[in-house]
Amino acid sequence: MCKPSLIDAHIHLDLYEKEEREKILKELDLYSVESLITVSFHLQSSKQNLAFAKGDGRIKAAAGFHPEQELPSDSEVDELLAFIRKNHKDLVAIGEVGLPYYKMKEDPSLILAPYIEMLERFIIESNRLNKPIILHGVYEHAPIICDLLEKHSISKAHFHWFKGDSKTIERMIRNGYLVSVTPDVLYEKEIQQLVRAYPIQGLMVETDGPWRFEGVFQERMTHPGMMHRSIEKVAELKSMSEAAVYKQLVKNTTEFYDL
Structure with missing residues (x-):
């Protein structure tokens, strides 16, 4: 029997x-996957994802700078923002952007302030262009x-693979932010608790592929088809x-990203 779409x-x-990548795209229909929101690491990644989107209507591209890497120069951020402005009609969102939580765990001497300044530039741009923003923030x-989003009156915020305390979760629910969960919802108690706490109208599913998962997914390539288990x-x-x-969940994602 054919699965419902996601x-x-x-x-x-x-x-x-x-x-x-070719295998995934070939099998999207088989697994009833309507669309993929593909997020970017930096300018080159953004260009590549936009090219994929232009070649296949099921692929929806977002442009951004992933925070878990060395800071770019101001001119590199300027160039990326110029790319976003130029191509905003072909992009569904700005992302992935956020703060370097895991990088700071590895290197506690890392200074957070420049990352916050860079993130605020992306938030301002998302506001100016009226584009959703996809966030890496745990x-x-x-x-x-949340402080930055509230400062700039951003409501269309998507925290992917979110992990955090109950007070922050309550704040995000009040503000109408969306969260997405990965296949680790099958075995991670913390993610299961998030799903219980969050209203169904605020949930989406994701893979964060090619990141790999454990449990029943051990040693398997991360495939959008896994989301049926989620x-x-x-x-x-x-x-x-x-x-x-x-x-x-399809309704949430379609409306949030204006698909």
Whole structure:
């Protein structure tokens, strides 16, 4: 029986090997995957993802600078923002942007202020262009990002693979921000708790591929088809029918990204 359709709200399509990417695109219909929101690491990544989107209508590109890397120069940020302005009609969002939580865990001497300044530039641009923003912000960095979003009156914010405290989760729910969960919802208690706490109208599913998962997904290439298992788990955690969850999550993603 054909599965109901779903949308991968966060994938790094350009980071897959060419053969893997071709396999995924060939199998989207087989797994009832309507669309892929492919996010970017930097300018070159943004250009590559936009090229994919122009070649396949199921691919929706976002342009941004992933924070878990060395800071770019001001001129590099200027160039990326110019690219976003020039191509904003062909982009569904600005992202992935945020703060370097894991990089700071590895190097506590890293100074956060320049990353906050860079993120604010992307937030200002998302406001100016009226584009959703896709955020990498977890634990103690999430309230900092919420402060910036509130400062600039941003409502269309998507925190992907979110992890954080209950107070921040409540704040995000009040502000109407969306969160997406990966296949680790099958085995991570923290993510399961997030799903229980968050209203179904604020949830999406993602893979964050090519990042790999554990449990039943151990040593398997991350494929958008895995999200069907995520939906099953979300339905169980929310005490809802799978059909209702599929319908609501596609609605959430379609409306948020104006697909």
